[in-house]
Amino acid sequence: MEEYVPVLRRTKLFSGVGDEDISAMLSCLGARLKRYKKGEYVLRQGEHLSDILVLAEGSLHIRRDDYWGNRSILGYVGVGEIFGEAYIAPESGALLNDVVAVEDSSVFFFDVRRVMTTCSSACRFHTTVVQNLFFAVSDKNRGLVQKLDYMSRRTTREKLIAYLSEEAKRQNSADIVIPFNRQQLADYLSVDRSAMSNELGRMRDEGLIEFNKNRFRLN
Amino acid sequence: MEEYVPVLRRTKLFSGVGDEDISAMLSCLGARLKRYKKGEYVLRQGEHLSDILVLAEGSLHIRRDDYWGNRSILGYVGVGEIFGEAYIAPESGALLNDVVAVEDSSVFFFDVRRVMTTCSSACRFHTTVVQNLFFAVSDKNRGLVQKLDYMSRRTTREKLIAYLSEEAKRQNSADIVIPFNRQQLADYLSVDRSAMSNELGRMRDEGLIEFNKNRFRLN
DNA sequence: ACAAAACGGTTGTAAATACAACGGAAGGAA
DNA sequence: TTCCTTCCGTTGTATTTACAACCGTTTTGT
Numbered sequence: 001m002e003e004y005v006p007v008l009r010r011t012k013l014f015s016g017v018g019d020e021d022i023s024a025m026l027s028c029l030g031a032r033l034k035r036y037k038k039g040e041y042v043l044r045q046g047e048h049l050s051d052i053l054v055l056a057e058g059s060l061h062i063r064r065d066d067y068w069g070n071r072s073i074l075g076y077v078g079v080g081e082i083f084g085e086a087y088i089a090p091e092s093g094a095l096l097n098d099v100v101a102v103e104d105s106s107v108f109f110f111d112v113r114r115v116m117t118t119c120s121s122a123c124r125f126h127t128t129v130v131q132n133l134f135f136a137v138s139d140k141n142r143g144l145v146q147k148l149d150y151m152s153r154r155t156t157r158e159k160l161i162a163y164l165s166e167e168a169k170r171q172n173s174a175d176i177v178i179p180f181n182r183q184q185l186a187d188y189l190s191v192d193r194s195a196m197s198n199e200l201g202r203m204r205d206e207g208l209i210e211f212n213k214n215r216f217r218l219n
Numbered sequence: 220m221e222e223y224v225p226v227l228r229r230t231k232l233f234s235g236v237g238d239e240d241i242s243a244m245l246s247c248l249g250a251r252l253k254r255y256k257k258g259e260y261v262l263r264q265g266e267h268l269s270d271i272l273v274l275a276e277g278s279l280h281i282r283r284d285d286y287w288g289n290r291s292i293l294g295y296v297g298v299g300e301i302f303g304e305a306y307i308a309p310e311s312g313a314l315l316n317d318v319v320a321v322e323d324s325s326v327f328f329f330d331v332r333r334v335m336t337t338c339s340s341a342c343r344f345h346t347t348v349v350q351n352l353f354f355a356v357s358d359k360n361r362g363l364v365q366k367l368d369y370m371s372r373r374t375t376r377e378k379l380i381a382y383l384s385e386e387a388k389r390q391n392s393a394d395i396v397i398p399f400n401r402q403q404l405a406d407y408l409s410v411d412r413s414a415m416s417n418e419l420g421r422m423r424d425e426g427l428i429e430f431n432k433n434r435f436r437l438n
Numbered sequence: 439a440c441a442a443a444a445c446g447g448t449t450g451t452a453a454a455t456a457c458a459a460c461g462g463a464a465g466g467a468a
Numbered sequence: 469t470t471c472c473t474t475c476c477g478t479t480g481t482a483t484t485t486a487c488a489a490c491c492g493t494t495t496t497g498t
Contacts, residue, residue: 064368072371074364086361089354096364116350131335135308137356142305144363145293145315149283151370152291152409154486155454182476190371192456197477213475373456374484401446411486416447432446 001026001033004056004106011080012136013054017125025125030111036101043084043099051109052133053084058105059179063187064097073188075147076179085137088112102179151190156199159189164209164216174218181214220245220252223275223325230299231355232273236344244344249330255320262303262318270328271352272303277324278398282406283316292407294366295398304356307331321398370409375418378408383428383435393437400433 005022008014014022025031033056036042042060043049060077074097077083087095115133150162167176178185186193203209210217224241227233233241244250252275255261261279262268279296293316296302306314334352365385372378386395397404405412422428429436 064371070373072368074367074371086357086364088357089361092358092361096361096368116353134335134353134356137353137360138305138307139311141356141360141363142308142311142315144360144367145305148293148363148366148370149291149315151367152283152293154289154409181474183474190373193476194457194478195455198479201477400444402444412446413448413487414485417449420447 001031001108004033004108007056007080008054008108011054011082012139013052013082013129013132015132016128021125025129028114028126029129030114032109034107034109036105036107038101038103040101041098042101042105042107043095043097045096045098046094048094049084049087050112051084052082052088052112052115054108054110055079055081055083056106056108059102060105060107061100061102061184062097063100071187072190073180073184075143076188078179082133082136082140085133085140088116088137156189156191156196157203159191160196160199160203161208163189164218167216168218176216176218178214178216220250220327223252223327226275226299227273227327230273230301231358232271232301232348232351234351235347240344244348247333247345248348249333251328253326253328255324255326257320257322259320260317261320261324261326262314262316264315264317265313267313268303268306269331270303271301271307271331271334273327273329274298274300274302275325275327278321279324279326280319280321280403281316282319290406291409292399292403294362295407297398301352301355301359304352304359307335307356375408375410375415376422378410379415379418379422380427382408383437386435387437395435395437397433397435 002023005019008022009017009019014025017025034042036058042053045064055077057079059079060083061073062075062077062083063071063073065071077099083099086092116130146166150159150166153159153162164176164178167178168174171177180188182197183193186196189196200209200211204211207219209219221242224238227241228236228238233244236244253261255277261272264283274296276298278298279302280292281294281296281302282290282292284290296318302318305311335349369378369381369385372381383395383397386397387393390396399407401416402412405415408415419428419430423430426438428438
């Protein structure tokens with residue numbers, strides 16, 4: 001686990017905490033590290049969760065399949081990001097989504113109660129971490145509101161523009177790389193792949209955007 | 220403000236805190252109370268916020284109008300609920316939505332920094348409140364994921380079923396009352412009102428549901 | 439009580455989307 | 469290389485949705 005301290009240092013959760021303190025906190029917080037192969041499930045819909053998770057390596061999709069086989073992707077988790085935070089309240093029920101490894105990944109599990117309960121002894125930065133977690137959850141919340149904004153758009157084109165321009169803002173560039181292929185992007189925006197492909201083509205014809213694979217440029 | 224202590228006592232934020240302690244904490248937390256007439260804006264898109272808000276009386280809609288006049292309703296806030304929690308992180312930007320009073324309402328404003336920073340003196344239950352806030356935000360998060368689930372459905376009928384059955388689960392009854400009229404429900408689910416009205420009629424014809432005004436029964 | 443506004447169901451038409459199927463291109467594995 | 473799979477753009481058709489307009493009913497304000 002120690003090998004990932006440099007990764008953890010750059011996460012929102014451990015922001016402001018030094019390497020040696022992170023090392024110390026790993027045991028204090030009851031950290032466990034699990035590895036997943038591409039395609040494996042990290043979490044499954046219906047399970048119960050009492051941990052906060054941090055992605056140390058790889059990438060994940062948060063998604064949901066209904067029983068007609070319709071898949072929707074709710075979110076993407078990149079290295080250093082927190083997930084599972086919607087289930088930390090004691091009365092929160094079963095998981096609403098699956099979490100799946102898009103590539104080989106490593107995930108830290110932190111026991112919620114040990115994170116929330118400040119330990120008297122070693123960890124000088126425990127309160128910092130709790131506060132960081134708080135802000136991270138709040139920010140996650142903001143991200144969900146953002147996604148609701150894409151989803152509330154009526155047409156495929158509007159969804160694409162809303163998503164791409166938000167990504168451009170987030171990545172601070174008109175050239176962006178998205179973490180989805182076409183099918184995944186369609187599942188993320190809840191539209192039909194072929195219709196979306198059409199719309200992307202039309203938008204390119206009109207000079208609104210350029211793209212190649214999962215790399216887009218907004219004009 | 221004291222008059223609302225019985226209301227606050229029943230909120231998630233002050234769960235487990237006695238009346239006299241709530242009274243004491245109001246000043247400690249820098250509480251302010253504002254009143255709004257029906258239709259007034261509590262918050263506006265683009266503003267910055269450094270408070271956590273609790274609805275003491277009335278009801279609110281969280282909504283967004285784009286500049287084509289398309290309105291979407293992101294959520295409903297009932298008495299005792301927390302809102303504005305997506306903007307507590309120091310680096311969180313401008314508000315993404317408007318918050319509007321659906322009826323005459325009263326709102327508590329709590330300064331985030333004073334809530335987050337445990338004061339040494341009077342408030343014995345400060346840490347309880349912080350933990351409550353944490354769980355509330357986490358739960359809010361879960362609610363947003365739930366809403367993303369409605370929104371990801373492709374057809375109006377699926378959205379209606381997803382929403383109504385979730386409400387039935389939440390209200391623990393097959394008879395439910397929803398906080399929206401038809402236009403508002405359409406804006407909440409991001410569908411056309413007339414198309415939705417049609418679909419509701421068809422669902423009634425098929426015996427799936429019964430309804431009258433904003434009261435629904437699922438069969 | 440009255441007028442005005444809001445509400446909700448209905449209809450018809452245009453537009454957008456979903457669905458299925460196809461095929462070329464790209465990428466991996468043997 | 470060759471085979472197989474995945475990816476993604478394209479097409480055509482059926483379905484669904486959006487939009488606008490209308491009207492009787494209900495609600496609201498005075």
